[in-house]
Amino acid sequence: MELGGLKPEHTVLDVGCGIGRMAIPLTMYLTKGRYEGFDIVRRGIAWSTKIISAQYPNFRFQLADVYNRWYNPGGAFDAADYKFPFADGSFDFVFLTSVFTHMLPRDFENYLSEVARVMRKGSKALITFFLLNDESRSFVSQGRSRLPFTVQGKGYMTISEAKPESAVAYEEARVAEVLAQNGLEILHPIRYGSWCGRSKYLSYQDILVVTKH
Numbered sequence: 001m002e003l004g005g006l007k008p009e010h011t012v013l014d015v016g017c018g019i020g021r022m023a024i025p026l027t028m029y030l031t032k033g034r035y036e037g038f039d040i041v042r043r044g045i046a047w048s049t050k051i052i053s054a055q056y057p058n059f060r061f062q063l064a065d066v067y068n069r070w071y072n073p074g075g076a077f078d079a080a081d082y083k084f085p086f087a088d089g090s091f092d093f094v095f096l097t098s099v100f101t102h103m104l105p106r107d108f109e110n111y112l113s114e115v116a117r118v119m120r121k122g123s124k125a126l127i128t129f130f131l132l133n134d135e136s137r138s139f140v141s142q143g144r145s146r147l148p149f150t151v152q153g154k155g156y157m158t159i160s161e162a163k164p165e166s167a168v169a170y171e172e173a174r175v176a177e178v179l180a181q182n183g184l185e186i187l188h189p190i191r192y193g194s195w196c197g198r199s200k201y202l203s204y205q206d207i208l209v210v211t212k213h
Contacts (some may be wrong), residue, residue: 004125008030008031008032009032009033010092010093011033012094012095013093014037014095015094020061022037022097023059024052035060037059038063038064039063040064040065041072079111084114089120090118093124093126101129101130105156112182123211124209125212128203130149130169130195131169131175132169132171135196139198183212185212186209187211193206
């Protein structure tokens with residue numbers, strides 16, 4: 001509400017909704033709007049549907065049968081090819097909290113393209129990242145970061161070569177480039193997080209609010 005201007009009448013998409021940690025606080029706010037959430041973990045979707053949707057029918061949850069080696073090893077779709085089950089321009093507001101921090105480039109780029117597709121013109125999205133810039137890289141190299149990003153990829157770093165999706169940090173310039181390619185503009189300032197060892201921060205991860213042209 002404070003950062004992105006979310007309104008009670010908005011139609012909201014929560015990508016990677018989990019067990020409703022973002023949905024539950026919104027049940028008393030989206031009184032005239034609608035919430036759609038999807039996630040790849042069946043148990044979380046079942047719980048959210050049973051507990052949240054039963055009381056708030058304007059809150060709906062569905063399973064995205066996307067492959068993940070840890071959370072959904074039998075998934076039918078690759079994240080790099082997955083199409084969100086919503087029409088173009090369906091949403092006033094989209095958020096992804098701690099989603100792109102666990103996705104490699106092909107998956108990240110496809111999901112971001114899908115986010116842009118389902119957003120209405122003039123709508124906003126709130127997205128969290130681990131962003132690599134001069135400051136955060138300096139902190140990481142000094143050992144101040146809670147996450148030891150040491151494995152280098154093209155435009156990103158991760159903490160584990162064996163399990164790269166466990167934590168992924170993207171070059172800030174690359175994120176801005178992919179956003180622009182999809183018609184999305186960063187609404188500054190970026191709210192940088194504490195993950196890398198900053199003493200001044202709003203949250204743990206870096207928060208971007210973007211708008212669709």
